[in-house]
Amino acid sequence: MDEMTIGVTSTAQIPKQRGAAHDTARGTSLLEAAVSYAEERHWDVFPGTWLEAVKGTQRCSCGDPACEAPGAHPAREDWPTQATGSASAARRLWSKQPTASILLPTGRSFDVLDVPETAGFLALARMERMGLTLGPVTRTPDRRMHFLVQPGGAAKVTDLVRKLGWSPLALDLVARGEGSYVAAPPTRVGGRGAVQWACRPTVSNRWLPEAEEIISPVAYACGRDGRR
Structure with missing residues (x-):
């Protein structure tokens, strides 16, 4: 699948998302992407672990051969204090380790609704038919999708559902x-592949939706997916 095209599943076809400040799915370095997120989206970013070549295989810089998210988790326990919204600070951090993953702390610039990929595509198709405003959405190599919503949304989800x-x-x-975080494109997770945009950041989705605005199609899609 072309990385710049919204994914297609057996349940839904999602149209292309046009326009982006930087193309982080094709040819953009981790440093450039991290600086772009801080400078253009005003998101806090922090560098995580990275992948290292060991005897012909890629392993996480944390040194754990059984790492569950190789090259895509915090490298320090005090990572919340390392997160920065400064583009110049982000440039300094990734200049020290250009292959470090890009991690975004949640609960600051945005919260995240994390759902299975199949449910995510179904929700996207349903939201488009409903004419709802979408924020950026990422697609991870472990077949999850992350919907970005306004900060504070996570605390409301249980009651809303x-x-x-x-x-x-x-x-x-x-x-x-x-207290949580997500990996941002074009971070790679071991040999599984890279985090991608399902809906890329654009000028039109700079203002994120409230959780209340998208929870109905997201919950419906998760419920339908769970019955399969």
Whole structure:
């Protein structure tokens, strides 16, 4: 699949997302992408671990051969203090380690609704039909999709889902707020592939939706996906 095209699954076809400040899916370095996120989106960023070649295989810089997210997790326990929204600071950090993953702390510039990829594509198609405004959405190598929403949204998700008639425990829907993080494109996760944009950051989606605005199609998609 072309990395600049919104994905196609058996349940939904999503149209191309046009326009982006920087193309982080094709040819943009991690340093350039990190600086762009800080400078143009005003997102906090911090460098995580990176991949190292060891005897012909790629391993995480953390040294754990069984690392669950090789090259895509915090390198320091005090990572919240390392996160910065300064483009110049981001440039200095990635200049020291240009292959470090790009991690974005949640609960600051945005929260994240984390869902299975199949549910994510179904939700995107449903939201387009409903004419809802979408924020950026990432697609991870472990077949998850991350919907970016306004900060504070994660704390509301449980009650919002209950009001829609769903049991929060019955849905594979993870709300990521303060104290968590997500990896940003073009970070690679071991040999699994790179994080990509399903809906790229554009001028039109600079203002993120509230969780309340998209929770209905997201919860519906997760519920339908869970019944398969």
